[in-house]
Amino acid sequence: MAARPGLQQEAAALAGAVRGALGPRGGRALLVRPDGRALLTRDGRRLLEALSLQPPTARVMAACACRHQSATGDGAKTFVLLLAAVLGAVRDGSPRRAARALPSFERRVLQRAVARGLRPHLRSAFPAGGPGAELEAASLRALLEAHLRGRLGPGERRAVALLGCELCARCGARRPPALRLLCGRFAQLHAAVAGLPLGRSRVLPGVLLRRDFAAYCPAGGRPRAVLVTRCLRPALTAPGVECAVRSERQHLAALRWCGGRTEAVMEHLRSNGVGLLLSGVKQHEEVIYYAKLHGVSVVECLSAEEVSLISEITGISPYDPAGDSLHKEIAEAAVVTFCQPLLLGSQRYAHIGFSSTGAFQPHCLLLCAPVDAINEQHAAALHGAFTMLLQLFRAVDQECGAEGESQNGASGVGSGYSPATETQVVTESVSCGSSQVSEHQLGACRGETAAQSPGLALQGSEHPDCTPPASAPGPHSKELNGAGSTGTPKPHAQCECADGMDESHQRHPAVCSHRNYSTAVAGTATLCEHISISRGPEEAGCGVAQSYPCSILEAGSVLPVGGYFEVLLHYYIRHYAKQVQQSAVTVISNIVADALLSIPKALYGTERNGFAKFYLETTEALRKNEPLSVSEKGLESVYCKYQLLTSVLHCVTELLNIDLIIGVKRPLQKIEDNDSDDDF
Incomplete structure (x- = not known):
């Protein structure tokens, strides 16, 4: 059974629509809106949303790309190009077989290629204080x-x-x-x-409210502001309440009571130092009159989003003058540093400065x-x-436990990855003597530097998929624990562990203080030198052990722009794919590795020998274990790149598992369980 040809054609058509707008050399597309307005844009999400797509699978591809950009802020065009390259390579053989191999590829090849190969080349966007400090x-x-x-x-x-x-x-x-x-x-x-x-x-201090002042009374000093979400003039009636007025005299008396109550509310506000009233509804004309009379500025008809923003910045809740609250001090009020109208073009704004109670200092962009x-x-x-x-402040974590996993086991790509997923979880069982313990498979847990993380040699393991943790596989890389110089893996597992792991196994803050992680991992040790193993009957030999979190990607990990992520990951996926015994995983590894190169090829575009020169220089530096030659000053988030790849793999899995497409032209009717055969 071959992959459905329509998938490759649809993905290739989408890639052709966005390829011209990719990267700094890309151009702009002219979009004509239904109302006739034209828009020049290079935004991938706008381009995909503007296309009139008929095939349902093409709409699924575009929706996945747009959803990924909404979650990570970028990557819609790259998503489509990578998706087209992967689907274009799955032409021969069974698509179901490729879909089943994708989870094993991610678990056995991709995560190791990132954690062991790519990670030593990463830089940190955080200063010496680590991710807890500011960018x-x-x-x-x-x-x-x-x-x-x-x-x-x-x-x-x-x-x-x-x-x-x-x-x-x-x-x-x-x-x-x-x-x-x-x-x-x-x-x-x-x-x-x-x-x-x-x-x-x-960049202006304070907040710009998209409303003009209903009443503006300039006041000196630092007045207070209250937030209201209902009209301050009391109503004669309310839902479920009936007001019986039997004469005109009673009606006038009721109106005078409402006016007096409104004036009392404004007097109470002014006596508490309130000089600004921010209302989410339109206030009665009496409220505006008494506000001007007592020197209180009013901004009304604020949107729900603006009301929520003010409440979040200042930490105050809406004020409700009900009951005997007119005799109490107003606690829900914010300090205003300035309050003035602002004319921008033909629209008037209320420009207000607030004293923030949190980490956010109120400023707005004009x-x-x-x-x-x-x-x-x-x-x-x-x-x-x-x-x-x-x-950038997120990390990709792996939890190494002792429950173990079968070599042929498969799960959803990225553990059911969605663009909002923050962690990836993998468990692996390693035998050491008669005990099963959890190991830090991918090494360099939070709190260690690359130079301080010694390799962890595990003797007697029968897991063929555990590979030597070489930072830069090649003829000059060193094999740990007596491995040969030819790069052939030994039949035992070698993993990396955090230095100085004591019995508490606390997770230290992620150390990203170094500008790069290029120091190669060196040194060997036995398992018992790093992990204190309890010999009690409940823990030894029973396959019971705690699971300890490891980090695949630290927070703040960045790489230079220009295709370095794709070429590096291509190189290390190829290396680790050779050490996997399953042919299906090897095939899908080569497909993904080659598909990654479609991104730098599109970035260099028509530049003569641009991609070939860049690819040869980068791979030659990796083979010689030399620093990479970087000419670009820009940086890109490795977390977003990694999530882009896993999201594409998840989309490929969903597309390859489609058996039948049914077009529904009318809403489906609900069939009750108690319907009889005579009803059909």
Whole structure:
């Protein structure tokens, strides 16, 4: 049974649609919206969403690529190109066999290629303080500029990258809490102005509310602000409450009571130092009148997102003047540093400065561009860049346990990977004498440096898939524990372990302080020199052991842009695939390794001998165990790249397992269990 030809054709067509916009040398596509407006863009998600795709499998491919970009901030075009390359190689043989081999490939080849081969070449975006510290300023700029090279033109990306760096610095968004708020509330933290050049863009303190003041009363000092979500004028009736008015006199008296109550509320606010009222609903005209009378500014009709943003920044809850609250002090109020109207183009904004109670320092971005479409591109590119930066603080972990796994066992690719998955879990059993213990298979657990992590030689293991932890496999790499110089693996397992693991086996903070991890792993030891094994009957010889987490990729791992990730991973996948005895895993390993090269080939494009020269120089340096020659200054997140690959493998598995496509032209009718045969 051959793979369905339509899959390769559809993936190739999608790749052809986005290939021209890939990388810094890519061009822009002209999209015409249904209302006639034109849009020039290089954004992969916009391109895929604009295509009118009829085949359902093509729509699945585009949806997976767009979902991945939404989760990681980038990678839609690369996703499609890599998917097309993998599917294009699965032409002969059974697609089901290839789908079944993908989980074993990820577990036995991909994770080892990343943890043992790729990891020594990684750099860290964090300073000496590790991932707990803030993102380094130089790394932040290199990451932003590299990300924007594939989204914006050369005259725009530098200015937009500087704006992004300034916004992160002023908001304190070099740490995860503030960066998470910036990503989630970016739509409310920036304003676009058309008709002005990009150079007029600014980072402003405070927040811009997309509403004008309903009542503006300038006040000195630092007034307080309250947030309300209902009208402050009391209503005569309420749901489930009936108000009986029997005469005009009673009606006028009720109205006077409502007015008096409203004035009392405003007097209470002013007596508590409140000078700004932020309302999520439209207030009654009496509220506006008494607010002006008592010198309280009012901004009304705020959106739910703006109300949530203010509450998240200031930590206050909506104020409700009910019952006897008029006699109590108002605790739910925020300090306002400034409050003024701001005219941007033809729209008026309320520009308000807040004193933050958390890690996020309130600042907003004012984006200027000649037309609205360019503003949309800049905003989307920056939002994706901040999402990518947030992924930089995540790590890919592996948990090595003693339950063991069969060599022929298979599970879902990436353990049911979705773009939001943060960890990968693998277990492996290793026998040492008569006891089964958990081992740090992939080495370099959090808290160790590459130079401090000795290899762990395990004697007597019968697992043929455990391979020597060579940092740069080749003729100059050293085999551990007496292995030959030809690179042939011994029939025993060799794994890496954290240095100085004591009985507590605590997980130390990830050490990413070094600028690179190029130091090769050296040294050997026996298992009992690193792991204290209990000889009690409950633990020894019973296959019971605790599981200890290991890190495949540390937080903050970065590589230079330009195809280094793909070429390095291609090299190490090829190496580790030779040591797997299953032919199906070897075949799929070679397919994925060759498919990875389609990315740098597309990046270099029509440049004469550009890719060939880059590939030969990189692989030659790996074979000689020499430092890589890097000419690019930009950096890219290895976490996002790794998740891109696992997401593509998951999509390939789903596509190859499709047996039948059924077109449904009307909603499916629910069939009750108690229906009889006469009903059909």
